[in-house]
Amino acid sequence: MGKIETGLRKIKSLFGKRTLQSVEDLMVYSYDATKKTGVPDMIVYPEDEKEVAELTKIASEYEIPLIPRGAGSGFAGGSVPSDKGGVILSTEGMRRIKDIDERNMIAIVEPGIITGDFHKTVEKINLFYPPDPASLEFSTIGGNVSTNAGGLRAVKYGVTRDYVLSLKVVLADGSVIRTRAMTIKDVAGYDITGLFVGAEGTLGFVSEITVKLLPKPERKGTVLAFFHSSIDAINAGIEVIRNGVLPATMEFMDRTAIALVLATSSLEVPPGTLSALLLEDDGFEETVLRSLKIMRDVCLKNGAIEAEGTIEKEKADEMWKIRRSISPALAKIAPFRLNQDVVVLRTKIPELLKKAEFIANSKGLKIVQFGHMGDGNIHVNFLYKDNEEEKR
Ligand SMILES: Cc1cc2nc3c(=O)[nH]c(=O)nc-3n(C[C@H](O)[C@H](O)[C@H](O)COP(=O)(O)OP(=O)(O)OC[C@H]3O[C@@H](n4cnc5c(N)ncnc54)[C@H](O)[C@@H]3O)c2cc1C
Structure with missing residues (x-):
């Protein structure tokens, strides 16, 4: 043997x-x-x-x-x-929440807990764990730590790395180490925790994770704005931040993403729409109302055809439909696609969109571009229908 x-x-x-x-x-x-x-x-x-x-x-x-x-x-x-x-x-057998320390606002979890389940648990006691990858209903916190997952809220709240205080790791020889203290401040020495975050399991097995929690924001405010061009939308997003509002979410959709949604759903947009921005801020109600006004006004000042804002959940859900419809629409019309997660400075997004479109056109491929404009992370999707098109 x-x-x-x-x-x-x-x-x-x-x-x-x-x-x-x-x-x-x-x-x-x-x-x-x-x-x-x-x-x-x-x-x-x-x-x-x-x-x-x-x-x-x-x-x-x-x-x-x-x-x-x-x-x-x-x-x-x-x-x-x-x-x-x-x-x-x-990690399916390691899904326990070992402790939630409400007063120090930290939680200790095993790696296999599903991120969305953890969100729901802490939110029940008015706490908040911001990292929200789109896969949160099925991905695990251990996986999120090992890929340093980000999400829609990264523009304001950062990524998984920003919430990991301490890790326990089983090394290749079976020994177990703890990295860093559980305190918010622990600045001395090398950042060993940071070494394991995003390491994709290459340096050891993360067996316990201590994360930082925040107070759960009281309200959310959402703005949906339509534009004649991608450049107008991106300039508006940049100006919203320059005018003092760092939204929790800043989602961009280009004309191909909007055309795709219109072709596969009953949603409607104002005539002449070639781009859209979905902005969301959270916090105390007074702050959110002020943010809503600034976000709406700045969008209109920067060429928005229409910009609507709300703090009502049902209305916000309606606004989110256009953004949430993109991935299902893509799956419907283009089962095969090369999805590149490209990250650039916010001011470079128009250049990225143009270059990606140029590549697609020169290869005779369709392209759909949308994503997290706030952190400069755009999903560039090249669509293809067979092996021949994939090779291009
Ligand atoms: C529909 C969809 C949407 C997505 N959206 C996002 C998004 O918005 N943002 C984003 O960042 N990613 C996203 N992803 C990618 C993926 O969901 C994330 O990378 C997620 O963090 C992976 O978690 P997982 O539990 O599936 O890990 P796995 O895929 O099982 O593992 C990922 C890596 O982590 C390692 N690993 C897992 N557990 C441990 C552990 N305990 N110790 C050491 N290493 C470990 C694995 O070996 C592997 O290298 C998405 C994926 C899909 C399919």
Whole structure:
């Protein structure tokens, strides 16, 4: 029996029914949100840090690759085995919230908790965990930490890294380290925590995460503005910030994104619309009302055809429909697409849009561009219908 086979047997005898090896199960864990595939030799579901450490020691002794995996929704192939196979270390058995310290506003969680579930739990006690990747209904906090996930609210609140106070990490030899203190301020020495955030599981397995929480904002205010051009919309967004409002969300849609939504839904936009901005701010009601007025006025001053604002949830939900319809519309008309998450300075967005359009036109491909204008992060989607078009 080979070395790896012996190691796998040892793991199986330790974890018993919490291992899977059928062909069907291995296939389910052989891909993530990329098109990459790689079949593991086994899937293991440890239930605590001690078990992860034991598993890691065996894997190290028998030279078996270990691949940490949350929900497998990553866009970098990090949870997909290489052609060497290996053992998927699933965090599905580690979903506990260990502690929420309301007065110090910190929480200690295991890596497998679903981000959206954690949001709901802390919001029930008027606390707030801002990182909100669009995958929050299924992705895990361990995955978010290991990819340093951002989201719609990143423009005002930052990304996952900004909320991680301390980590416990199981290293490749099975030893466990704690990084940093749980205090808000801990400035001495190297930033070891920062090294593990965004490391895609390459440096160790994150077994416990201490995050910072904020007070839950009282109200939200939403503005939807339509423009004759992308340049007008982007200038308006830049001017909103220059006029003192840093919105929680600043979403941009180009003419192709709007055309796509109109073609696949019953939503309507004012005549002449070739671009749109969706802005949202949060905080105390008085502050939000003031932000709404500034956001609306600045959009109109910068060429908006129409700009409406509301603090009513139902009206805001209506406004969000146009933005939320883009991804389903894309899936409907273009099942195949190359989606690049491009990040540039806000002032460079018009140049990015133009260059991406030029590339698409020169290759005879359709393109749809939209995204988080506030942090300069635009989703550039090249659409294709077959292998021939993909090669271009
Ligand atoms: C529809 C959709 C929308 C998305 N929207 C966003 C978005 O708005 N913003 C964004 O940033 N991303 C987004 N993503 C990408 C993805 O959801 C995020 O990267 C997310 O953080 C991955 O979490 P996961 O639990 O799925 O992790 P996985 O995909 O399982 O793992 C991701 C990486 O983390 C490692 N890992 C997982 N758990 C651990 C652990 N405990 N210790 C060490 N390493 C670990 C894995 O090995 C892998 O390298 C989106 C994906 C989809 C499919």
